[in-house]
Amino acid sequence: MEKAFEIDFINKIAEKFRRSPFQKNSTHQSDAEIISFDNGLGRNLAITMDTISEEIRFGLYDDPFLIGWMTVMVNMSDLAAVGATPLGILISEVFTKDISAEYISKIQAGIEAACRTCKTYVLGGDISTADQLALTGCAVGFLTEKGFLSRVGCQPGDLIYSTGKLGKGNGFALQKINRLQDAEINYKPVARLIEGKNLLGIANCCMDTSDGAISTLDQIMRLNNCGIKLNDDWENLIDDDSKNICKMLEIPTWFLLAGYHGEFELIFSIDPNSEQKLFSNCNQKNWQPIKIGQAIDKPYLVLNLYGKEQKIDSSLIRNLAFEHSSDVKSYINSIFEYDEQLKG
């Protein structure tokens, strides 16, 4: 596979850092950091940190409730993807000088609502000021003797599943960028905490779709030296409201998988022999996994598009997102150019 610029950048940032002897995961290999806290009991901690800044700057999140909600959920989603139970979250809020008390109050309401939904708590945090509003969450959770989920472990032949339909993050982004007042994407993702814990001992790998589906699939393929073929009926796996947005804007549906604004589902792989166990576990916990494809030997993402099986260059799509990260419209244009090649 081609290089992913984002991975190189993170490796460069981290190259001076030593790895803690208490850390159980390597860089890139899990959604949250796994820290061995008490070896005797095998009780590990999961800890993760994410900042909501670009989404605010680009106007994607202009609703203060959503800003608060997402600050919690993006971090809880990382805990979900390793199978952890949240202990709580710390939040650093960097306000602009002119922010109103009402706006702050709505951010706090979003934070608290998200915490209640995840049955967790704000433990503390920090308040400061800057030229731009940005919120950082740091969530901590605990793991049990059942271990943790990582992004590594997928084998060719594994079935690829998602905890829900895909594309809503990008459907919402398209609606906001194009100022579609009538369209109604209700974007308020809920971290898949119950599902993540449910997958311990079943899933061979797991990762949340915080950066969109193709970016997630690319990372799984890359770490596991495999490819993934999506189901021929992949359009059925995509959020209906988001498909409507694409129709209105005359944008190909598969862009909903390509964009880098995620829907915060979990994508995971299981051995085909584990399917019955998965269904039984899911029934108990009352959720419904969606089969989206299968892992293959060759390191390609395969998608049935424009009447044929196409190798999708997931590295390119990911790198375009990284290069155009500060200009969403130029990113979409670059995907349109690639789409022409696929049609060609």
Next chain:
Amino acid sequence: MEKAFEIDFINKIAEKFRRSPFQKNSTHQSDAEIISFDNGLGRNLAITMDTISEEIRFGLYDDPFLIGWMTVMVNMSDLAAVGATPLGILISEVFTKDISAEYISKIQAGIEAACRTCKTYVLGGDISTADQLALTGCAVGFLTEKGFLSRVGCQPGDLIYSTGKLGKGNGFALQKINRLQDAEINYKPVARLIEGKNLLGIANCCMDTSDGAISTLDQIMRLNNCGIKLNDDWENLIDDDSKNICKMLEIPTWFLLAGYHGEFELIFSIDPNSEQKLFSNCNQKNWQPIKIGQAIDKPYLVLNLYGKEQKIDSSLIRNLAFEHSSDVKSYINSIFEYDEQLKG
């Protein structure tokens, strides 16, 4: 005591949040959050989060190494103040678009150097972009069966100690604001982790001076319904280089206690009967505590200034810092006005 605006603001921010049943400290009562992780073993976690943003915006931190260093140290200092041993730190770095690879590399070098000094590690983090550079750290540590230090527990009659001389944070700030090229304040605080652990079982209360000495003393007095009288020889307790800066600028020395840029020492109180135990502990660990005053019944900060014992209005000083937080010069002017009253 008068209201502290900062406390009101934090209470307002947090008013919607429920308190976690696993959390052992109340709001304001300790420098880090104390989370009961494993009741059976009495092993608690300490976790804290701090953002470096204002210091960058005001030009106080324009050295990228220092920015990285401080991101680690401000958080490690909070762990020190509760007596925790660090497990590590997560860091979210929010870069501006035009930042150079060289500048980033120097920030990372500062982060790594500070981690080595604290015998700890970067566990993970996040990278994003915004209109202004800001770094957020979230440090996690563990506590032992010896418990944790809090800001609450000081009794009238307690001796007040510091882990080191005071005023260097504000000396450094005065040097930077006034662009004194010749003056040399080597500002590179080291979190008092060994000292903090050493104080478990001895100190009645403990807090770091992240917001300067008077703000710290005010918080201790407020939480413990007491006052503090500083030693008559308080000028001997102040960093010499910083005193020189004050002389050069014709600024009263006591401003070094008032300013809100901290030196990251620990201020703690002990029962007078515990003094021998303190000295013996310190000798073992090779550090030297400095007695700075004594807790008194009346809720005043008493300082021998301009030839008499004066009641310093620490609430006013703290509130001026909060009101003028985005304009350091107007803050200094407001302290000069208060100084005139004290002289009068």
